[in-house]
Amino acid sequence: MKDLSSSEIRQMYLDFFKSKGHTIMPSASLVPVDDPTLLWINSGVATMKNYFNGSVVPKNPRMTSSQKSIRTNDIENVGRTARHHTLFEMLGNFSVGDYFKNEAIAWAWELLTSDKWFGWDPEKLYITVYPDDDAAKKRWEEVGVIPDHIVEADDNFWDIGEGPSGPDSEIFYDRGQSFNNLAEDDPESYPGGENERYLEIWNIVFSQFNHEPDGSYKPLPRKNIDTGMGLERVVSVFQNAKTNFETDLFLPMIHATESYSDGKKYGQDPKLDVSFKVIADHSRAITFAIGDGALPSNEGRGYVIRRLIRRAVVNGQKLGIKGAFLYKLVPVVGEVMKAYYPEVLQNSDYIAQVVKSEEDRFNVTLADGLNLLNNLIADTKKKGESEINGADAFKLYDTYGFPVELTREYTFDEHITVDEDGFKAEMKKQRDRARKARNSDNSMGVQTDVLIGVKSPSEYVGYTQLEVNDAKITDIVADGKLTDATEGELAQVIFDKTPFYAEMGGQVADKGDVLDENGNLIATVEDVQHAPNGQNLHTLKLHHGIKVGDQVTLKVDAHFHSKVKKNHTATHLLDQALRNVFGEHTQQAGSLVEPNYLRFDFTHFGQVTDEDLAKVEAIVNEKIFEEIPVTTKVTDQATGKKMGAIALFSDKYGDKVRVVSVGDFSIEFCGGTHVKNTNELGLFKITSETGIGAGTRRIEAVTAGDAYEYLEKHDQVLTNAAATLKSQQVEEVPDKIQQLQEQIKTLSNKAESLEAKLASQQAGAIFDNVQDVNGKQLITGVVQVSSMDQLRQLADTWRQKQLSDVLVLGAQVGEKANLIVAVNDDTIKAGVKAGDLIKAISPKINGGGGGRPNLAQAGGKNPAGLQDAMAEAAKWLSNLN
Numbered sequence: 001m002k003d004l005s006s007s008e009i010r011q012m013y014l015d016f017f018k019s020k021g022h023t024i025m026p027s028a029s030l031v032p033v034d035d036p037t038l039l040w041i042n043s044g045v046a047t048m049k050n051y052f053n054g055s056v057v058p059k060n061p062r063m064t065s066s067q068k069s070i071r072t073n074d075i076e077n078v079g080r081t082a083r084h085h086t087l088f089e090m091l092g093n094f095s096v097g098d099y100f101k102n103e104a105i106a107w108a109w110e111l112l113t114s115d116k117w118f119g120w121d122p123e124k125l126y127i128t129v130y131p132d133d134d135a136a137k138k139r140w141e142e143v144g145v146i147p148d149h150i151v152e153a154d155d156n157f158w159d160i161g162e163g164p165s166g167p168d169s170e171i172f173y174d175r176g177q178s179f180n181n182l183a184e185d186d187p188e189s190y191p192g193g194e195n196e197r198y199l200e201i202w203n204i205v206f207s208q209f210n211h212e213p214d215g216s217y218k219p220l221p222r223k224n225i226d227t228g229m230g231l232e233r234v235v236s237v238f239q240n241a242k243t244n245f246e247t248d249l250f251l252p253m254i255h256a257t258e259s260y261s262d263g264k265k266y267g268q269d270p271k272l273d274v275s276f277k278v279i280a281d282h283s284r285a286i287t288f289a290i291g292d293g294a295l296p297s298n299e300g301r302g303y304v305i306r307r308l309i310r311r312a313v314v315n316g317q318k319l320g321i322k323g324a325f326l327y328k329l330v331p332v333v334g335e336v337m338k339a340y341y342p343e344v345l346q347n348s349d350y351i352a353q354v355v356k357s358e359e360d361r362f363n364v365t366l367a368d369g370l371n372l373l374n375n376l377i378a379d380t381k382k383k384g385e386s387e388i389n390g391a392d393a394f395k396l397y398d399t400y401g402f403p404v405e406l407t408r409e410y411t412f413d414e415h416i417t418v419d420e421d422g423f424k425a426e427m428k429k430q431r432d433r434a435r436k437a438r439n440s441d442n443s444m445g446v447q448t449d450v451l452i453g454v455k456s457p458s459e460y461v462g463y464t465q466l467e468v469n470d471a472k473i474t475d476i477v478a479d480g481k482l483t484d485a486t487e488g489e490l491a492q493v494i495f496d497k498t499p500f501y502a503e504m505g506g507q508v509a510d511k512g513d514v515l516d517e518n519g520n521l522i523a524t525v526e527d528v529q530h531a532p533n534g535q536n537l538h539t540l541k542l543h544h545g546i547k548v549g550d551q552v553t554l555k556v557d558a559h560f561h562s563k564v565k566k567n568h569t570a571t572h573l574l575d576q577a578l579r580n581v582f583g584e585h586t587q588q589a590g591s592l593v594e595p596n597y598l599r600f601d602f603t604h605f606g607q608v609t610d611e612d613l614a615k616v617e618a619i620v621n622e623k624i625f626e627e628i629p630v631t632t633k634v635t636d637q638a639t640g641k642k643m644g645a646i647a648l649f650s651d652k653y654g655d656k657v658r659v660v661s662v663g664d665f666s667i668e669f670c671g672g673t674h675v676k677n678t679n680e681l682g683l684f685k686i687t688s689e690t691g692i693g694a695g696t697r698r699i700e701a702v703t704a705g706d707a708y709e710y711l712e713k714h715d716q717v718l719t720n721a722a723a724t725l726k727s728q729q730v731e732e733v734p735d736k737i738q739q740l741q742e743q744i745k746t747l748s749n750k751a752e753s754l755e756a757k758l759a760s761q762q763a764g765a766i767f768d769n770v771q772d773v774n775g776k777q778l779i780t781g782v783v784q785v786s787s788m789d790q791l792r793q794l795a796d797t798w799r800q801k802q803l804s805d806v807l808v809l810g811a812q813v814g815e816k817a818n819l820i821v822a823v824n825d826d827t828i829k830a831g832v833k834a835g836d837l838i839k840a841i842s843p844k845i846n847g848g849g850g851g852r853p854n855l856a857q858a859g860g861k862n863p864a865g866l867q868d869a870m871a872e873a874a875k876w877l878s879n880l881n
Contacts, residue, residue, distance in 0.1 A: 097222030295695025390422015
């Protein structure tokens, strides 16, 4: 077996398929882009849905990748099995309508067995095939697989809902009986069985059917290849590791964790080994997820990160680790993965900051969880029971991060068990909910062929001109079908050249008109998107019939276009300004460029102050006023990166890229339209800033005339305020407002003083009216006060003067009724509690309340019932035994 590192194995796989004409695709962000069906990117093919469903035609139908992925549906198995992980890398090769079984099988065998590549012993490889897939079985035999190493399996059919599906072949590596957890003659001891001997390392899917919405299967217009090879598993074979965790992908985190523990070592205790593995696995997942812009929260992706951090922290405690430690593993993960993911190490300080903050928060939560567990134990004993129910155990697990085995450990010493069947039932409910939410997670979408074959060239000329007088219609789609002519109301049309920008990168599509040779209106352009082969596809509202070959004039709405490009350039200035103010960890998380405003989403851990926004706004306006030329250059990606251009991680870039530079202030890859000089923006004004999710903020802003109108409206408001305040100058408004606030404060103090005197006078009369009820002295009364605070002050005066045993006061404050009950200490000992009395009388005011034995209060919606409440108090007291 070759002695290779994980980095060398990954690169060897990619290099092999590159030698077979495949384009190496970069590993996409774990956070899906424009795909609401996925919580995380969970496979290599998940990033290529648009290619497989036919909505986009790839430049090269042969692709290969090593895609970082996250799956958390089996999180409780992580650390307990040899191969379960939350984050893993999926090596894959893909063919979109190009090669099929013959090539895919031959290349797989070559990679695995050729001395130039993996060089594995063919005797150790087994293949499973779908029973009806005779072509695959025959091809495996042709490339050299030993016939009795080919196993038929009924479940070798890949189908995850609507879209491409088909038979698959799984490849297993025989690690020998010494690795097995079963007897050699066990019924499950075979390739594909539930055992540790035969390790599945590769799955090759032959997509040849469309799973239709009606449940039927029809042959695909283009057959595809989709494969997945788990890097962690392959590395364990090369490095002869018992499990994936004894490889160079995990051992550095395990050894680092050993140094934080109280002397515990990996390999000494199987139970503690689980904790080491959980920490190593979860540290990778949270590091990559946060690096890709996700942050801990109580929902969605954020909840997954929070749960992983909590689970790792709890396992750290089992190892005797006190305080935050997980954040220290972030740079360790970065070092392990830097060969292919250098950005992780570059952003490790920021990622570690986020992790430590969450760890610190959880230490408080963990204490709360222990308190809850102790209370559950006490309540269980009090009831004379000996078992904590499953729902409570699940709450500890789900809310506080307590695995059920940890709860069991805490309760064992108290001779209390845990209803694990009930716990499993609750866990199943959660999985069922998650499964329902994932029903369409991996569905590729039914493959459509309407525009796949349309390859008519179409040139976009909108960067330099907004009108084309000799455009020719090359293709028409009407009623979902290609046609040579249409008289309908709507149609999708491709022209041989067009000035209309197709929506992309957050910039909306251009609008405008289609005219005939005499200047008459033929159609209105309502939208422009990209066709599968990249042409600009125009959605037209037709006023007259059209046909292929018609020569027309295309005229973009110049005013609309101008406003959009100003706002687009503003997003570039804003992007860099945010980096300058908040740091390089800030990333664009989405944008929308409309003619009347721009919206810009960005990642940031923490709040954004008004002072921060003022700094950002000032920087953008400074660059506008400096009148900086905006230039573009078309080059290759490598050259663009050398220029310092920022690339959005979520965007895909071709061999040629367009670099937009605003002097040396902002340099980005961008295909959008822009002004020629920043002075065209005139003015930039932020109109709002808010949080839209965990770690994601949103800024909305306006430029040019819209910015002027925004400021003009605010200026008018200020002018009107000055007139109302009788100020000669608007500059005097703040001082006038401050003077009014001081006057209001003075008058409020006087009013409160007068109200207190009035309340005191009322109290004098009320306090003199003492009733003797059932051997207790009772004072009741309805007073005129302005707040519950004044009622409490009267109760304090009553208590200081020891005027009676019980006090009940009521007051109408605005539209509501308030009640207060006070009881002295001796009366409490006799069994009279303020909380009980307030509950008895509060229904009279249509309200409710509560409090301590010596003081309680209530509020209600029926002030007319205050006197009835007083009478009810006397009645309640008289009936008290």
